[in-house]
Amino acid sequence: MDFAVSFSFLLLFMIMLTMWDGVQSFKPSGWTKASATFYGGGDASGTMGGACGYGNLFTNKYGTRTAALSTALFNDGNACGQCYKIMCDYKSDPKWCIKGVSVTITATNFCPPNYALPNDNGGWCNPPRQHFDMAQPAWEKIGLYHAGIIPILYQRVACKKHGGVRFSINGREYFELVLVTNVGGSGSIDAIWIKGGSSDWAAMSRNWGANWQSNAHLNGQSISFKVRTSDGQTLVFPDVVPSNWGFGQTFSSHLQFT
Template identity: 65%
Template structure:
């Protein structure tokens, strides 16, 4: 039901903008290009650290954000509803369509090119370099770049929050992924079987760092979303964990 309402709302706004009306409250103007190929294989990895976006649950509805939106990685995992601005370029838009993408990468500035001619991700431009399959849902391929209307929206995920254990010895690098609600994480703490709660520091993207000896201990996590919800996820990582393993919880954010 919520998806139906969302699509109907975006369709209504698209028709209004096509008729020359200003976008509704909460919508912002930006631009969008595409990358990664028809199967989005070129979007794997990225500055958020999610790795294989297919197996990570993000699929092909993803985008690299310009630095003003990426916010040094704090926006990793956030979801944005995007539509082509038909009032500006009706010939390059797929009328009445919208797509929700997840932020998985950074589109870095290109200082060798002007912001209005190739340097699309230069500050202060809000720009989405979208996976090609996602972009083609709203734009005509020949256009290359289109003006868009966008807003951050709630993320929906299948299953619970995931924790991937990286690092080595006394250095743990925990990737927190498949986050619903606000999609992004404000803070993370870990508790071993023989420790108290230890606050992690964000290292890069969606990776959180701990410098304690946790190998051989069952691990629990306290995760706070940027929406302000905190979840205590107990014993999600068993004592036999090894670096490189991913563990999925049965808990998920609602906002």
């Protein structure tokens, strides 16, 4: 192979690498105005569980930097796992905002509407209002406790996670309920496929929050997953679950979204 051909192959490889990197990296959004309150107590103990199904937020590596999203943001659970950079809008409320500080949170819960109260006086999570009910420790990074509610600016950002994506399998025979946690990149999932060691790929459906279901009978088979995040990234997790798996177990992969 002469120099010209070698150079052409190298150039093509670099172009393909650039295109791949552009597709695979989650791009942050612009800044949007919203509002924020807090819940869960100073130790965030009241934030455990929630509408995304993450259970113990400490065990599942979400900690105290979390929030419940209003109807307009939660999107029927499609926003579960998404990450947002939030800062208090100091120009709008210098009395209660902490200036120049931001905090990044993960969406782990739903803030239900309260139609008995108006949107601007207690019904903070009523549609179409964009609102974050943040874990108290996260909220206090950007606002003063006695404010109760503050105006904010938020930006959706990439979720940066340690380790790989995790799969927790619950359910019973002929019914697998899979909770997917520790998802990086866009943080949220819009499609999952499941495959047993001796079966074909089958699409799963969202049961609730970050829980996805399959009606296959996969007992005694190793299990693979194909996961597509909300920004279009797709990863295959081959045989991430060994054939001797049991319901109630969690399995960690070595792969992660960016």
